[in-house]
Amino acid sequence: MVRQHVNPLSLFYRQPRPLPPLVELFDDPALPLHLDIGCARGRFLLALAPQEPQRNHLGLEIRRPLVELAEADRIAAGLGNLRFLFRNANVSLDDWLRSLPEGRLALVTVQFPDPWFKKKHHKRRVLQPGLLAALATALAPGRELFVQSDVPAVIEPMVALIEASGCFTRPPADARPWRADNPLPLPTERERHVLAQGLPVYRVLFRRNTAPVPAVADLEAAARAADNPGDGADPAAAAVSPTPSPTP
């Protein structure tokens, strides 16, 4: 049986597990890369990869049994532009992202992340300031970050953190506060489930702009402000001043 949730902060999941280079992952490592964080059983990427052969797709998932099932399906389908890796997105991804050729990362998706509702568990949520800084560093201007969820209490602080970084801009024509539709051609498993119940989905598509990446400590302060909107802290005031990140 696959566990519903694992604690990403436990010692086992904090162990570094370096990611292989692109040349070991994909038939054509030079293709633009789509990174899907928290891909679960992988059915979304298994359907998307044959539809989008012009991209490589990498699914990261912290629950190993799901990755084993997804990889078995991928191999059976003979998909050379898709891989699934058992990884904690908050561990080891940073170095690997820095190793990517400039501009290779085309799209990052974080879709229906685990909510971890209790305040003391918010640190277990996947989009932590360090991960956002690593993604903003790896995404070249014009490249995209797409987030969606059915839980306002989860997506709102994510969006506030991303906006406070100053590194991302929404396409001007997109509806506010949420996009009217999904820019991706296929729904995820969780998305299907939510839509089948007639429930709303909250989505934002961000584009990387040219602003430098702020220091992680500043993003952490912004995350705290976003997490405590009732404390009188104005989320806009949480916007961090752009401090260039150190050159890798």
Ligand SMILES: C[S@@+](CC[C@H](N)C(=O)[O-])C[C@H]1O[C@@H](n2cnc3c(N)ncnc32)[C@H](O)[C@@H]1O
């Ligand atoms: C609610 S599911 C959504 C799955 C899929 N994105 C969808 O929309 O159907 C969130 C997934 O993120 C995974 N996850 C949570 N924290 C993670 C982390 N730190 N690194 C990688 N995956 C993580 C969970 O194990 C779970 O499979």
